[in-house]
Amino acid sequence: MLQDFTALDLETTGLNPKTDKIIEIGAVRIRNGKEAARWESLVNPGCQISNFTEGLTGIRNEELMSAPVIEEVLPALMDFLMDDVLVGHQILFDYSFLKKAAVNQGIPFDKKGIDTLKLARKFLPQLPSRRLSDLCCYYGIETTSHRAGSDALSAAMLYERLVQDFPDEEAYRPSGLVFHVKKESPASKKQKERLYCLLEWHKIIPDYDVERLTRNEASRITDKIILAYGRLPHP
Structure with a gap:
């Protein structure tokens, strides 16, 4: 099982990576099973977020207006991620938003990942919910739900607990993350x-x-x- 990886989480304006936008990114570098560094940034999505999203995340439109845009944020994030395997709860969701942004900027971005949601579905089928917040409650992991940095750390801690409780080597093998998206041109x-x-x-x-x-x-x-x-x- 991995001892070195980076846990990743995003907050977004919605669920569709082809039409919705990133509003926050959180990444936690894990080395020898311990937090070694953390990277977080709000992201100006170029639009107003809904009252629902404000209430869910606690992120205000006023904060996002002064935040950097994704074109400014992405290169720094890529430097932080290095060649690490990504760990996250429904990690393909987060990867798909970043993949779209990377393609639009002409930045190569191909990663392997481990999905704690898939692991929870495999090892904890008896639980009524396998949302990250509910799994953290089950394991007694402290978290601030729907904030990227906190959720990234929670995913890392959840991964460690699953590894401890269910030592199945094959289940924790990283797999290639795949999301196909075409480069978008700016409006004429x-x-x-x-x-x-x-x-x-x-x-x-x-x-x-x-x-x-x-x-x-x-x-x-x-x-x-x-x-x-x-x-x-x-x-």
Whole structure:
């Protein structure tokens, strides 16, 4: 079983890595089974987060407005992760968001991982819930749920407890993390001009940064506005 790895967790605006955004990243480096270093950062998603997400995480929109964007955060995170195996609760979810960001920035990002959720499903099928918070409660692991750094450390501690209780070498073998995503291009000047015109004409105050939209995002938002409010009048 691994004694050296990095535990990882993200907080996001939603569950779809192709449309939602990262708002917080937490990574904990483990060496010889002990915490050796920790890396954490809020991430400006370029949009307002929902009241639900604010309530769930305790992260406020005001904090995110002054946080660095993912393009600034990702290189530092990659340096911290080094060549480590990633450990996390539903680790492919976290990896998929980072993979998308890495592809968009042209940064190679291919990792192996160990999923504590899969391990819990295998070894603790009798439990009514295998959410990270419930598993931490079961094992008496102190945690602050839905904050990236705390959840990353909790996943590392959960991994250690599972290894102690269920010493099955094969179950803890890292596997390649796979998420296929294409690079997204920034919205074109024409797309942004059209969107600005729609927003102005329909008196809509956007809860996102138009300048940071991708082509696909700008297209989806434009279509939604037209569907809800109508097209611009012809000159």
